[in-house]
Amino acid sequence: MLTLGVDLAAADKRTAMAVIEWLPGRAVVREVVLDVSDARIVEASRRGDKIGLDCPLGWPEPFVALVTAHQASHVTVDDGGGAPWRRRLAYRQTDEVVRKETEIIPLSVAADRIGHAAFRCAGLLAMLAADGQDVDRCGDGKIVEVYPAAALNRWGLAHRGYKGRRQQAQHAELVTALCAAAPWLELGAFEALVRRSHDAFDSVVASLVARAAATGKASRPDDEQRVAARSEGWIALPTYPLAGLLDLAAA
Incomplete structure (x- = not known):
């Protein structure tokens, strides 16, 4: 099995992609690249079994409805336009689930800068679908x-304070902690890059989560949640320890 992890930025710069091959008893990092284009992601997806995208796949349904209504006329403001109403506009159902499960508040795709990456993601999903990929x-x-x-949190690893020029030491410590928790993960020639770039590191983590999702070891929406998730997207949270990713490994 091959899994891809993509840390998607608004532009090619700062976008990273990692490819992991899963073999009996070990997982080998076959590729880690920076400054990745949409075309390269689409090409790589053809040989991957599961792709983990670190980017919101959609917008909150109430936010989409608000923009549509506002474009046509005037909106209906619930709760007097207070914080609860604004929160429903800013956060997706899956964001609230992640917040409840991990106490981590995801960035709002409707109100934070991550929306720029989501614009790109919408186009990328269209490209993947046009290429014959099953985009759900x-x-x-x-x-x-x-x-x-959130995945690092679930696996008992540090999940804050490792990004930025002044956090190189914390970043290096986190890579060391991941390698200790998953001694079967072979970074090989890409270890230096993963230690130097948190974008590269996040792409590796995204590929690990893709493996969890592919083997039924990550959260999925229930029937009620699926209604909104079809348009908003759904964040897969690992439900097993890191060691569980090796189970059912296929050559």
Whole structure:
């Protein structure tokens, strides 16, 4: 099995992709690249079994409805336009689930800068679908939405304070901690890059979560949640320890 992890930025710069091959008893990192284009992601997806995309796959349904209504006329403001109403506009159902399960608040695709990456993601999903890939925002197809910080939290690893020029030491410590928790993960020639770039590191984590999703070891929306997840997207949270990713490994 091959899994891809993509840390998607608004542009090619700062976009990273990792490819992991899963073999009996070990997982080998076959590729880690930076400054990745949409075309390269689409090409790589053809040989991958599951792709973890670190980017929101959609927008909150209430936000989409608000923009549509506002474009046509005037909106109906619930709760007097207070914080609860604004929160429903800003956060997707899956964001609230992640917040409840991990106490981590994902960035709002409707109100934070991550929306720029989501614009790109919408186009990328269209390209993948046109290429014949099974794009299901619930995660049931080849693509699954991932959130590295939440995954690291689930695996008992540090998930804050490792990004930025002044956090190189914390970043290096986190890579060391991941390697200790998953001694079967072979970074090989890409270890230096993963230690140097948190984008590269996040792409590796995204590929690990893709494996969890592919083997039924990540959360999936229930029937009620699936209604919104079809358009909003669904963040797959690992439900097993890291060691569980090796089970059912296929050559």
